[in-house]
Amino acid sequence: MNSHDRASGPLAPESDAAFPMMASRVDLLSQVLTLIKLRGELVFSAELTAPWALNFDAGSAYFHVMQDGAMRVSASDGRVIEAGPGDLLVLPQGRGHVIGTPDGKPVSARLVLFAQMKEESLTISLGGGGAATNLISGAFRFEGDNLPSMLAVLPSIIHISREALAEEAGWLDGLAHYLHAEARAPQSGAAIMISRLIDVLVIRAMRTWVHKAPPENKGWLGALADIRISRALKTIHDAPFERRSVAELADIAGMSRSSFAERFTSLIGAAPLHYQTRWRLLLANEMLKGGRTRVSDVARRVGYESDAAFSRAFKAQFGVSPVSVAHPEE
Incomplete structure (x- = not known):
């Protein structure tokens, strides 16, 4: 297991309160609109x-x-x-x-x-x-x-x-x-x-x-109306810190691995694993705001064993370090 693959167990979210959407399992559109x-x-x-x-x-x-x-x-x-x-x-x-x-x-x-x-x-x-x-x-x-x-x-x-x-x-x-x-x-x-x-x-x-x-006119949101791709999206969103392989997501969607990867990427604009990582980092960004949670704790919660690996991925996504989000005054 490398530093990007830790997803569950004792270092997973300690409670649903860490991110309220996990408790209610609301629909994908609501999750997107909550973040923006x-x-x-x-x-x-x-x-x-x-x-x-x-x-x-x-x-x-x-x-x-x-x-x-x-x-x-x-x-x-x-x-x-x-x-x-x-x-x-x-x-x-x-x-x-x-x-x-x-x-x-x-x-x-x-x-x-x-x-x-x-x-x-x-x-x-x-x-x-x-x-x-x-x-x-x-x-x-x-x-x-x-x-x-x-x-x-x-x-x-x-x-x-x-x-x-x-x-x-x-x-x-x-x-x-x-x-x-x-x-x-x-x-x-x-x-x-x-x-x-x-x-x-x-x-x-x-x-x-x-x-x-x-569907061809919907871009990313088209996935919400695609029954098979939406199953995979729901799996990612319902359990965002459980890392799944492309093969596992394809099986959930009821598609072959190659067909699933092609369809997912064409609708979402990102490959399945890239999207999975991006979504986890978006949730991490929300957790860090306000400085109430340590960067190392958030890193573990979203599935990174290494703080350094988490910081690199976070900065690649947002252009800033996780510390600067947690403590903007510093």
Whole structure:
């Protein structure tokens, strides 16, 4: 057994309290979102007439609920979506995007919001007087040290059509109603209300998208809808400190070793053992925060017999040493 293979026994987690998700065995999407900490920031309504276009800078992520009209959405990676009435679009990566009519000249969304939004009404208007488009839009952020690894999970645009939404009993209509009310006339507690509504909208959008989009379009999250690969993922997440071989994971998935490794890597973007190690280090990063647990203890809990091996792997993953996470003031 080498320094990377220790996984269980007396040096495994001492209790489920070390990482609460282990006790409840929550689903994989919840585990990912727990680590990257979704936080809603802002909601506003937009009354737009053709031609128009808004450029959203990199930084916050955004969603757009199409109440009526039509628009083109262009992500920073070149992906373009044509959206119509009733559609929901979520741009989770925070890399910037443009929305508008094809003939619109983009103006800064940040400047328009700054100039037009008021405390008593979070509404903007823009355009040349042509065909109308009305939106409810909002900004949110993912926070946490695990962003680089976990945002790779998400596509540049999550597009859920009106037809797909119609199959799910109007959940978006209900959320949009309350978001619109907060944008039109914010009341006491608006900030926390908006944040919580955005949380629900984004999480529900991800869940719907996982089940509706073709597997080839899902990137990492496509694995959640792939029955065989999701079995292997669940095994890794339910017992993250028990190191398993590719052959063992393939057997759990009910696939040959080569087919499993190829399918897993194509969906996840990482080979099975690399992903297993990365997930354990993400959990280790959470354990170290606050300085309440010694680095050597965390190293043993996540399966490393050697502090030096753990430190090398941790620094390769996060670019900093585990000591600097546990004791940032030093």
